[in-house]
Amino acid sequence: MNHKKQAELILEAIGGKENINAATHCVTRLRLALNDEGIVDDQKLNDIEAVKGSFSTNGQFQIVIGQGTVDKVYKELVAIAGIGESSKEEVKEASAKKMNPLQRGIKTLADIFIPILPAIVTAGLLLGINNILTGPGIFFDEESIIDVYPQWEGIANMIFIIANTAFAFLPGLIGWSAVKRFGGNPLLGIVLGLALVHPDLLSAWSYGDAVEEGSVPVWNLFGLEIDKIGYQGQVLPVLVAAWVMTKIELFMQKRTPDAIQLLVVAPVALLVTGFLTFILIGPVTFAIGNFITDGLVGIFDAAAALGGLIYGGLYGVMVITGMHHTFLAVDIQLIGSTNTTFLWPMLALSNIAQGSAAFAIMLASRDEKLKGLGLSSGISAWLGVTEPALFGVNLRFKYPFIIAISSSAIAGLYISSQGVLANSIGVGGVPGIFSIVTQYWFDFIIGMVIVIVLPIIATYLYAKRKRDV
Structure with missing residues (x-):
């Protein structure tokens, strides 16, 4: 060439x-x-x-x-x-x-969450391995592998600790990436994020029980009582705190002599932001995050099938606009609040559907270059990266895209009606099954069959009839 x-x-x-x-x-x-x-x-x-x-x-x-x-x-x-x-x-x-303001906002979220995605996806895959070892009824009736072979229990627990670290210390990862994106010192972002999950704080996962028991620990700041709670698994508190700390840091850098910047800027920025976070930012954003989570859960509890139909069908459209990045934060918030997410499984099926449509174009086409593009982009989509299939094949001919989102809508309707949940965010394609709660594997596999068979058959037959490939 x-x-x-x-x-x-x-x-x-x-x-x-x-x-x-x-x-x-x-x-x-x-x-x-x-x-x-x-x-x-x-x-x-x-x-x-x-x-x-x-x-x-x-x-x-x-x-x-x-x-x-x-x-x-x-x-x-x-x-x-x-x-x-x-x-x-x-x-x-x-x-x-x-970009307009909305696009810039979405891009900012993408710039924050995409750098930490490898850690989250890796954690999801490792949790999938742990699910296989500890999930009852996968290989044995009503028993797990570690029930039958107890010598594997230590390995399963070690895998869980390694995998769960990314979620247990999630604010540290977000703090690093967010402060870096906003233009501050990323190391301060790590410290700020880890401060929000310090072992001396009441875990966010235990907060509900402590409220019922009336045993929430508090700080007494000159008569003002502040709940001494952490923000494990939370997204909004550390995002807002990172932005505030960066603004303080940059403001002080411009007004502090170089000779004393190391002694003044970072300590003041971190201390002021820390106090603001525990007193105001944390409680407010924690409530907002729980409101969003409860709202989504309530909607899907009331109309799971309809929600699955809409989200499953629209996810592919959101990828075109870039809005899908906002739901990465929502998935992480759901996992932090409820330990599971019902949105991510539909994402995985949507990606598979786009890949299946690209494979169909590969099978129907007489053009060698298009065949190669269909194959490579289809494999990419089945492994969680859909842009090549979307923009290189499916949107180019339009009907593969329409068939793909229709198929993922049907699959979304089905798995939502069955209550399919994921333990974590994993590879958003065929390997995504390892991130699904083991009791829902069969229903997820049915969803996978829908988004593999329907797009391939429908796209292939339509392409042969239209003869444009």
Whole structure:
């Protein structure tokens, strides 16, 4: 492949060098901040040999090239366009200028939660292994593996401790990522987050029982009694506290002499934020978080099937707009408050449905390039990353996307009516079954069959009838 020629064709298709604000790349994709995405010639772009698909998300125009090739095409592209190589952060900043306030808010949440996602997903997979070892009725009637083989109990408990750490100290992870995103010192974010789950505090999971018993410990601050409680599994308290602490830190940095900054800025910012959090921010946001959780649980308790139909069907649409990132925070809040989430299983099925539709296009197509794109993007979606399938295949032909979200709506209706729950956030695709509470495995498998069989058959038959692939 002539990488220079491919870069020239790509540059022409996206509107020339004048249309590029900034450019970088990841493992498989060119990531561009374009001045005007409306002048991109999608047909010409997708006909280029090196291009396996393209899509726009969060203000970035991304072109799927493939591992091992993308960096070579990128170097030729920036050389021909006469622009310098940009970092991912520079491209993000250039892309953010085109966003409205809602999009910027969603992007901020994404920037906070995506960096900690590997830790959360890894914890989910490990908890899945623990579920297999401790769940009764999987391999033996009404007994678990550790019931039959007690020598495995220590291993199961060790796996649980390693896996549960990410959730037990979640505010520490969020604090680090949030303060980093807001422009402060990430180490202070870690300290702030861990302070909210200090062992000397009453655990948030024990707070309800302590209120009923009237045994909630308190601090007496000159006559003002403050509940001495932690915020395990909570999202909002640490998010707001991180923002407040960063503002205080940056304010003081500008007004404190360099010689004493180390002695003044961090201690004051952390201490003031800590007091504000335990006195005001924590109680208010804790109540808001519980209100959101109780509201969602109430809605799904009242109309589980309808909720599953709507959320299962709309999740794929939310991925297009980027709004799905907001529900990552909701899932984490649900797990922190109830130890389970009923939303995440529908996410996993929605991703599988998009992958199945892409596989169907692969089977129906006579074009070798489209076959390859359908295969690679389908596998990616089945492993939890749907953007290549969504933007490279399904939205390109429209009907695969419609069939996929219809299938995931049906599957969402079914698993919600059966009360399927996940212990944690895992890989949002086929491996997601390991994050499902073991007693709901059979119902989740039925949901998986729905989102595998329906999209493949319906998309394949429609594609053969339409003959556009």
